[in-house]
Amino acid sequence: MKALALFSGGLDSLLAIKLIQEAGVEVEAVNFIQPFLSPEDEKRLVAHLQKLVSQLGVKLHIVRLGEDYLRMLENPKHGYGKAANPCLDCHIFFLRKAGEMMKDLDAAFLVTGEVVGQRPKSQYRGAFPKIDEETGLAGLIVRPLSAGLLPPTIPEEKGWISLSHCPSIQGRQRKIQLELAKKYGLEYQAPAGGCLLTNVEYGRKVKDLLKAEGRLTVDHLRLLRIGRHFRLSPEFKGIIGRNQRENQVLFRYFYQHRREEGLYLVKALGAPGPLTVGFGRPAAEDLNLLARLTLRYSDHAPDQSVTVKILTGGKKHQSTKLIVVKNQNTPDPDRYRIA
Numbered sequence: 001m002k003a004l005a006l007f008s009g010g011l012d013s014l015l016a017i018k019l020i021q022e023a024g025v026e027v028e029a030v031n032f033i034q035p036f037l038s039p040e041d042e043k044r045l046v047a048h049l050q051k052l053v054s055q056l057g058v059k060l061h062i063v064r065l066g067e068d069y070l071r072m073l074e075n076p077k078h079g080y081g082k083a084a085n086p087c088l089d090c091h092i093f094f095l096r097k098a099g100e101m102m103k104d105l106d107a108a109f110l111v112t113g114e115v116v117g118q119r120p121k122s123q124y125r126g127a128f129p130k131i132d133e134e135t136g137l138a139g140l141i142v143r144p145l146s147a148g149l150l151p152p153t154i155p156e157e158k159g160w161i162s163l164s165h166c167p168s169i170q171g172r173q174r175k176i177q178l179e180l181a182k183k184y185g186l187e188y189q190a191p192a193g194g195c196l197l198t199n200v201e202y203g204r205k206v207k208d209l210l211k212a213e214g215r216l217t218v219d220h221l222r223l224l225r226i227g228r229h230f231r232l233s234p235e236f237k238g239i240i241g242r243n244q245r246e247n248q249v250l251f252r253y254f255y256q257h258r259r260e261e262g263l264y265l266v267k268a269l270g271a272p273g274p275l276t277v278g279f280g281r282p283a284a285e286d287l288n289l290l291a292r293l294t295l296r297y298s299d300h301a302p303d304q305s306v307t308v309k310i311l312t313g314g315k316k317h318q319s320t321k322l323i324v325v326k327n328q329n330t331p332d333p334d335r336y337r338i339a
């Protein structure tokens, strides 16, 4: 008999796999990768996850989420948490995807590391039946860490497995998990960074993007991770690079999308300073404002007239120049900053 475990990279999901293995079941694991991680971060994460599951001799499937995940993120049925984290919908989404994989993998049920009462929205006891119902997998989701507190699942009722060796963990305490990790000799280190969607600052930028554009794209979500973000009008925003690496990312983005309308590359000439990319439909004063903000972060001395070059994407691919001065009249960036 085989089961498919949702493996987040956390200690709880590692222990859940081990407990099901102890019940005599072969386990494979799946991790769902959010599509907006950078290729480097994704590579690091996958290597880390592989290292963790290799302790249990488990095959790991990596599934990179696609457009359907973004559509869920734009309009989660159960809403967001403190940031742009639609944890309940996201979790249901993962379970559904895993459910779709069961047939191909010949897995009889799913396993998760969920614990009763650990997270307010998705892991209170009453949430589990609702989650199971919404996924269409009622009775087939086994939660070994809280097994003693939950009604028996189909695999238990049918006698495929016994979970009598499993604990009855509830709440946020970690004591039992740490004892089990020690008992099973599992080395454990959480993946660096955590989920970006739970980051409040990132969440504000996601919500700003949704309000302005009405939809999310992988490219835009990736760009939200870098630079200083400014909303200059409901239809226009700018991202100003904070260092050479971010300037390179912004330049690459502009270059790759240079044939698209509504894209602007801004640079104050004559001294080191940031690259800026503008997105949307700016009025003339919005472009002027973006030029002045770009100049503000450059190394130019105050009170000089500086030429700021603006390349416009699209069929015309124009280049224009504005003369601006860095002085007391330069707008306060905090008025426009999305953070």
Ligand code: SF4
Pocket (backbone or CB within 6 Å): 084, 085, 086, 087, 088, 090, 091, 195, 196, 197, 198
């Ligand atoms: S923390 Fe992130 S990955 Fe996890 S359920 Fe919430 S939104 Fe999804």
